[in-house]
């Protein structure tokens with residue numbers, strides 16, 4: 074039986090390797106409190122960028138509202154956990170962000186490219202303002218404080234070193250869910266809808282439905298990420314999810330690579346590590362991001378993940394086959 | 402099978418297709434010809450719902466809403482474009498799989514909770530898509546990205562995708578364009594076989610020998626109107642057809 078290439082890739086061994094590697098290296102990297110913070114931040118941003126991968130990388134919809142979804146998820150979870158459990162808070166964040174994205178995505182289902190980006194940007198602006206004003210929902214000045222720390226099955230995650238395992242667990246779950254999509258007919262339908270919607274719909278693909286589903290799902294990933302950030306930090310404000318982060322999310326995926334699930338993780342790592350590596354010249358960090366982006370656009374159009382994928386071609390065959398099998 | 406009545410398409414005041422009516426009985430291979438710019442492509446576009454059009458359309462006596470590609474697809478209309486419309490980054494097999502007529506468990510339900518059922522359906526879809534690739538002779542390229550195919554192969558891939566949807570009627574726009582004589586002969590044999598398998602086809606083409614050998618009936622368009630229709634030898638003796646083609650005789654040869 075001939076299987077399509079997407080079903081031949083070894084997503085799950087690659088995810089297992091990633092998890093083991095991170096479980097070993099993560100704690101080693103976290104020698105100081107500041108470094109532990111950055112490693113945790115990388116994991117939790119990776120979840121949001123993985124969601125953006127679904128929306129933009131896979132479905133080709135440039136949604137500028139991923140940070141709004143993070144904020145909405147964060148505030149929803151903070152509000153729900155005033156009286157209820159952490160788990161219920163995260164689930165509410167997922168439901169509310171998916172529904173919000175469903176509503177927005179349905180209203181602008183016909184908007185293409187630039188118009189979709191503009192509309193989602195507008196949603197972010199309006200949404201953030203409303204959230205900032207709805208003080209009974211968020212808190213004084215749109216700031217939610219005293220958010221309960223994550224707790225599961227009686228275990229409360231207080232230390233950043235503890236949080237690391239929670240975030241790694243959630244990220245792994247998200248990776249598995251995305252890998253299931255990569256190994257399903259939804260992937261080919263999304264690629265077809267993205268590349269040529271008219272021809273796809275003539276083949277029977279429900280273009281708008283596919284794009285809406287992936288937008289809702291990717292936004293829910295953003296909601297999970299925002300919710301986790303809130304419970305981890307104990308406090309969130311509209312500044313936690315400002316325009317810098319909006320552009321940051323886009324930058325992470327572009328740097329890492331838009332066409333594989335690993336791009337999101339690589340890009341988030343670079344984005345989070347860069348200020349640390351540049352300590353001393355932080356003032357120039359926006360220049361460094363800009364230069365990096367130019368390098369990616371001009372030299373490695375597929376992002377770092379694609380550059381890594383191309384690397385084995387320069388090596389002897391046996392090695393290259395092993396690498397090609399290992400990567401997703 | 403297909404019945405189009407008074408199809409009219411206007412582009413900002415220009416009537417590219419005006420009041421074209423045609424009926425294609427099941428199992429027929431109809432040739433659609435006419436000078437360049439006579440509205441052949443636009444007519445096909447109207448039938449598959451990718452340009453807004455007025456008029457009425459039925460497939461197997463069921464009305465089809467105009468201007469909706471999805472409605473055209475559901476009605477069993479499939480299309481092969483003049484410039485091949487394939488997905489370069491997807492494998493040939495995936496390209497064909499897109500048009501599967503078994504459209505269940507293609508979304509999140511199949512990807513997550515109903516994976517075993519999805520796999521079962523996918524296996525059947527793969528086998529069916531492979532048989533469509535075999536029909537056009539592309540089975541050896543099944544796993545290669547479509548971007549690696551030649552122009553002629555991409556057209557065959559599109560034909561395989563159209564066939565894999567088990568359409569009621571297949572529309573082909575200049576399938577022989579850009580092919581050499583040997584490839585054109587192979588295509589003619591392939592279309593003959595597709596038709597012999599019970600399919601209904603409408604073929605637009607400029608190569609007259611190619612069409613005459615294949616078609617039962619020709620319909621001639623000029624300036625968006627039907628000017629003649631009938632068996633090929635009779636149509637080519639029609640005075641209006643001769644005068645329509647005289648001015649553009651050179652166009653008609655390629």
Ligand SMILES: Nc1ncnc2c1ncn2[C@@H]1O[C@H](COP(=O)(O)OP(=O)(O)O)[C@@H](O)[C@H]1O
Nearest residue numbers: 412416417435436437438439440441442443444
């Ligand atoms: N998208 C469009 N916008 C404006 N005019 C068009 C468009 N498509 C086709 N036309 C016009 O419609 C007429 C018929 O074109 P077409 O259907 O491509 O002819 P054919 O396929 O017979 O060569 C031409 O005059 C062409 O310029």
Ligand SMILES: [Mg+2]
Nearest residue numbers: 441442443483
């Ligand atoms: Mg044409």
